[in-house]
Amino acid sequence: MPVSRYNQMSDSQARTHEQPAPRWLLISGVGLAAIAGYVNAATLIGTYHVPISHMSGAVARVSIDAVNGDLGELIIAALLFASFLAGAVLSGTVIGSDKLMPGRRYGATLLIEAVALTIAAWAFMHQDHRAAYWAALACGIQNAMATSYCGLVIRTTHVTGIVTDIGILIGHWLRHRREEPWRMLFLSGLLLGFALGGAAGAAAWRWLGLYAMWPAAAVVGMAGCGYLLWRRHHRGDYGNAW
Numbered sequence: 001m002p003v004s005r006y007n008q009m010s011d012s013q014a015r016t017h018e019q020p021a022p023r024w025l026l027i028s029g030v031g032l033a034a035i036a037g038y039v040n041a042a043t044l045i046g047t048y049h050v051p052i053s054h055m056s057g058a059v060a061r062v063s064i065d066a067v068n069g070d071l072g073e074l075i076i077a078a079l080l081f082a083s084f085l086a087g088a089v090l091s092g093t094v095i096g097s098d099k100l101m102p103g104r105r106y107g108a109t110l111l112i113e114a115v116a117l118t119i120a121a122w123a124f125m126h127q128d129h130r131a132a133y134w135a136a137l138a139c140g141i142q143n144a145m146a147t148s149y150c151g152l153v154i155r156t157t158h159v160t161g162i163v164t165d166i167g168i169l170i171g172h173w174l175r176h177r178r179e180e181p182w183r184m185l186f187l188s189g190l191l192l193g194f195a196l197g198g199a200a201g202a203a204a205w206r207w208l209g210l211y212a213m214w215p216a217a218a219v220v221g222m223a224g225c226g227y228l229l230w231r232r233h234h235r236g237d238y239g240n241a242w
Helices: 003-017 023-046 056-068 071-095 106-125 131-143 160-174 181-211 214-233
Strands: none
Touching: 023 106, 023 131, 023 181, 023 214, 056 071, 071 106, 071 131, 106 131, 106 181, 106 214, 160 181, 181 214
């Protein structure tokens, strides 16, 4: 089959299966990105000066500290990485799928994240550096909750992939290739949510100091309870998963 014909068929099939993102996806995605930005900013200011919502910085620190022989800093960075990874493993175990769809155990996952953030808030309040590990665990849980929707990769705790995808969409439009507008709206919303969440985290540190992590724990806990209530109301539509 000619490559051009194959590409035409692939594009046609992709358009057939694409659909605009529902409003709940945009709202929940932006909200989760804001939470991650908040937690990341508060942790950066209050405890360990390495981002905990994504692992590029932690892995870089492991490499640098290994070469420099700084065992203490190496252990901290390695534990941040291990905490984030453990959160992703936990989330994958509870939810059991990387495709986003209503009815899966997002409520339980959000409540587990809220518990991790509550422990982080308590440690944060007592100036315990282990707060960063619990915050990284929470971010790992959140980032692994759902990773794809209609072929779009979803990440809510870092923006590198989001910026890359926005750039790809712009490049496609410049080549006059048809793209679904909802993709740009959704990705831009995630980027804006993370940025605004980071600003809120910095402001919370200024106003609340060592108590800055508590609002994030409370919001995630309420989101988890809200999902469980919604899930209970729609139990007949999606089975018994919670």
